[in-house]
Amino acid sequence: EALKNEDLFKMNLDFEMFFTRNIYRRIRDCWNRPIASAPGAYTDLVDRVSDDCNWTFRYTGTKTNCLNLGSYNYLGFAENTGPCADAAYQSTLDYGAGTCSPARELGTLDVHKKLEALVARFVGKPAALVFGMGFATNSMNIPALMGKGCLIVSNELNHASIVTGAKLSGATVKVFKHNSVKSLEAILRRAVTDGQPRTHRPWRKILILVEGVYSMEGSLAPLPEIVQLKKKYKAYVYLDEAHSIGAMGPTGRGVCEYWGVDPADIDIMMGTFTKSFGAAGGYIAANQDVINYLRGASHSTTYAASVPAPVAQQIITSMTIIMGDDGTKEGEKRVAQLLDNSRYFRQRLTEMNFIVYGNEDSPVVPILLYEPGKVTSFSRELLKKKIAVVVVGFPATSIVEARARICLSASHTRDMLDYALKEINEVGDLLLLKK
Ligand code: PMP
Numbered sequence: 001e002a003l004k005n006e007d008l009f010k011m012n013l014d015f016e017m018f019f020t021r022n023i024y025r026r027i028r029d030c031w032n033r034p035i036a037s038a039p040g041a042y043t044d045l046v047d048r049v050s051d052d053c054n055w056t057f058r059y060t061g062t063k064t065n066c067l068n069l070g071s072y073n074y075l076g077f078a079e080n081t082g083p084c085a086d087a088a089y090q091s092t093l094d095y096g097a098g099t100c101s102p103a104r105e106l107g108t109l110d111v112h113k114k115l116e117a118l119v120a121r122f123v124g125k126p127a128a129l130v131f132g133m134g135f136a137t138n139s140m141n142i143p144a145l146m147g148k149g150c151l152i153v154s155n156e157l158n159h160a161s162i163v164t165g166a167k168l169s170g171a172t173v174k175v176f177k178h179n180s181v182k183s184l185e186a187i188l189r190r191a192v193t194d195g196q197p198r199t200h201r202p203w204r205k206i207l208i209l210v211e212g213v214y215s216m217e218g219s220l221a222p223l224p225e226i227v228q229l230k231k232k233y234k235a236y237v238y239l240d241e242a243h244s245i246g247a248m249g250p251t252g253r254g255v256c257e258y259w260g261v262d263p264a265d266i267d268i269m270m271g272t273f274t275k276s277f278g279a280a281g282g283y284i285a286a287n288q289d290v291i292n293y294l295r296g297a298s299h300s301t302t303y304a305a306s307v308p309a310p311v312a313q314q315i316i317t318s319m320t321i322i323m324g325d326d327g328t329k330e331g332e333k334r335v336a337q338l339l340d341n342s343r344y345f346r347q348r349l350t351e352m353n354f355i356v357y358g359n360e361d362s363p364v365v366p367i368l369l370y371e372p373g374k375v376t377s378f379s380r381e382l383l384k385k386k387i388a389v390v391v392v393g394f395p396a397t398s399i400v401e402a403r404a405r406i407c408l409s410a411s412h413t414r415d416m417l418d419y420a421l422k423e424i425n426e427v428g429d430l431l432l433l434k435k
Contacts, residue, residue: 027375027376029376029379029380029383030375030376030379030380030391033045033046033048034046034048034059036063037063037080038078038079038080039068039071039073039078040068040071040073040076040078040079040080040411041067041068041073041076041079041409041411041412041413041416042065042066042067042068043065043066043068043071043388044063044064044065044066045063045064045065045066045383045388046059046063047059047060047061047062047063047064048060064383064386065386066383066386066387066388067386067387067388067416067419067420068388068409069387069388069389069390069406069407069408069420070388070389070390070405070406070407071407071409072243072274072275072276072407073275073278073407073409073411074243074246074247074275074276074338074363074407074408074409074410075246075247075252075276075277075278075318075322075331075334075335075338075409075410076278076334076409076410076411077276077277077278077279077314077318077321078278079278079411083317083321083326084278084314084317084318084321085314087313087314087316087317088310088311088313088314088317089310090313091111091309091310091312091313092309092310094309095109095111095308095309095310096309097308097310098305098308099305099306099307099308099309100305101305101306102301102302102303102304102305102306103295103301103302103306104295104296104301104302107305107306108306109306109309109312111309111312111313111316112130112306112307112312114316115130115307115312115315115316116128116129116130116283118316118319118320119283119285119319120285121323122253122319122322122323123241123245123253123254123256123263123269123271123285124253124256124263124264125263125269125285125286125287126286126287126288126291127285127286127287127288127290127291127292128283128284128285128286128291129283129284129285129291129294129295129298129301130281130282130283130306130307130312131281131282131283131284131298131300131301131304131306131307132280132281132300132304132305132306132307132308133280133281133282133300133304134161134242134271134272134273134274134280134281134282135160135161135164135282136161136282136299136300136304137161137270137272137281137282137283137284137300138159138161138162138164138165138240138270138282139161139162139164139165139168140165140298140299140300140304141165141270141284141294141298141300142162142165142166142168142169142207142209142238143165143168143169143170143299144293144294144297144298144299145169145207145238145268145290145294146166146169146170146171146205146207147169147170147171147204148170148171149171149203149204150169150171150172150203150204150205150206150207151171151172151173151174151191151203151205151206151207152166152169152171152172152173152174152206152207152209153174153175153176153184153187153188153191153206153207153208153209153235154166154173154174154175154176154208154209155175155176155178155179155209155210155211155214155221156175156176156177156178157178157211157214157216157217158209158210158211158240159211159215159240159242162209162211162240166209171207172203174187174191178214178217178219179219179220179221179222181222181225181226181229184208184226184229185229188206188208188229188232188233188235189233191203191206191233192206192233192234201234205235205236206233206234206235206236207235207236207237207238208226208229208230208235208236208237208238209238209240210223210226210237210238210239210240211239211240211241211242211243211244212239212240212241212242212243212244212245212248212254212255213241213243213244213247213248213255213359213362213363213364214243214358214364215242215243215364215405216364216366216392216396216397216403216405217357217358217364217366218356218357218358218359218362218363218364218365218366219357219358219359219362220244220248220255220258220259220359220362221239221255223239223255223256223259223261223266224259224260224261227261227265227266230265231265236267236268237265237266237267237268238267238268238270239255239256239266239268239269239270240270240271241254241255241269241270241271242270242271242272242274242275242282243275243363243364244258244271245271245272245275245276246275246276246277246318246322246335247275247276247335247338247363248361248362249335250335251322251323251331251332251335252276252322252331252335254269254271256269258361267286267287267290268284268285268286268290269284269285269286270282270283270284270285271283271285273307273311273314273315276318276322277314277315277318277319278314278318279311279314279315279318280307280311281307281311281312281315321334322334322335333410334410335410337410338363338408338409338410339361341363341408341409341410341412341417342361342362342363342365342408343360343361344414344417345365345406345408345417345420345421346358346360346362346365347360348417348421349365349367349421349424352421352424352425352428352434353428353434353435354367354368354424354428354433354434354435355367355368355435356368357403363407363408363409364405364406364407365405365406365407365408366403366404366405366406367403367404367406367424367433368401368402368403368433369391369393369402369403369404369431369433370400370401370402370433371400371402372393372394372399372402374402374431374433375391375392375393375402375404376391377431378391378404378427378431378433379391379404381427381430381431382423382424382427385423387419387420387423387424389404389405389406390404390405390406390407391403391404391405392404392405
């Protein structure tokens with residue numbers, strides 16, 4: 001209590017220095033590692049040596065080609081060959097690499113209009129709007145939809161972009177336990193009944209914020225139950241499909257298709273293009289009134305540049321393939337391959353006695369490492385075998401739930417997966433990770 005602001009500031013700096021000099025220096029080979037190729041099934045990791053404590057690195061000029069189990073390249077469209085790359089290349093020649101303007105000024109291109117119509121058709125909503133960045137799609141649109149006097153009910157493990165949007169909105173935010181329908185209902189019931197006369201509705205709007213597939217858990221939102229509650233308590237649902245659009249459901253249309261939920265029952269469908277489409281940016285799909293309103297009210301259409309044309313073209317081409325509108329079965333094949341890979345990989349890990357989180361059909365497969373110290377060892381041992389994985393620990397997870405987060409891809413072959421499984425099995429024995 002006796003500490004002044006300056007003392008706290010100083011302590012914080014001291015901690016930063018301590019962390020950078022003593023801890024991060026020893027483990028930083030596991031993060032912030034540049035790659036020098038497309039984030040495909042294989043990718044080139046740039047070799048480097050660290051030579052000071054200021055987050056700068058000396059690069060050796062050599063690279064290591066690694067099997068990539070870390071990028072969100074669910075359907076294999078991040079590869080730099082094929083129809084998507086060709087279309088993006090042609091689009092760069094036609095439009096250049098940037099739009100140099102927000103959508104509301106000179107930044108709306110004819111390809112954006114085409115893309116918005118395609119997104120709306122793909123996800124099954126009347127209209128859609130696209131934005132230059134997935135993070136900003138949440139953090140800038142939630143505040144446009146909600147404000148003072150509104151209630152947001154948010155899953156405790158929602159992504160930072162959703163949490164930021166909720167905070168910025170000025171609405172009251174209540175958090176429910178991860179995927180607990182009971183916890184969600186308890187909050188909704190209290191919100192509309194506690195101390196209120198029967199006829200009075202205390203909140204201007206109530207919005208339930210959930211994700212389709214949770215990116216650190218591999219778990220799925222229990223959408224049918226959430227829709228029932230939304231109807232019972234007259235709330236709205238905002239669904240972030242960053243990790244599920246393209247990757248879940250028999251035709252890749254996301255968790256609504258997976259659960260058999262009518263898209264009409266989800267008020268706001270949000271998603272990003274950085275995963276299944278191998279591109280960048282985000283979308284909101286909703287009814288025409290909401291889209292018209294957001295086109296004017298969202299900060300991301302007014303104060304941020306729109307999606308570059310080659311990126312939009314990459315999305316249009318990959319989405320067209322997923323929908324089968326290119327006249328081939330390629331999209332269907334990729335969606336089926338991803339599911340097959342996800343089930344196979346998860347099942348084999350379970351048979352090896354690893355503890356694996358998440359839904360059996362999810363392409364996100366978190367392998368539990370428990371102890372923070374094993375996070376770096378797991379990453380390093382696999383890098384020795386030329387396998388790149390993403391490892392995460394506190395504060396992104398609880399202190400005892402450090403994990404490796406594997407993302408599967410349709411472009412992984414069975415041979416690649418078997419190689420990875422063999423090596424992970426050995427590292428699991430070495431680090432005593434199994435049940
Ligand atoms: N929502 C979720 C659920 C995410 O996981 C992410 C990022 N992985 C985002 C939004 C932000 O998307 P982007 O990386 O495309 O900006």
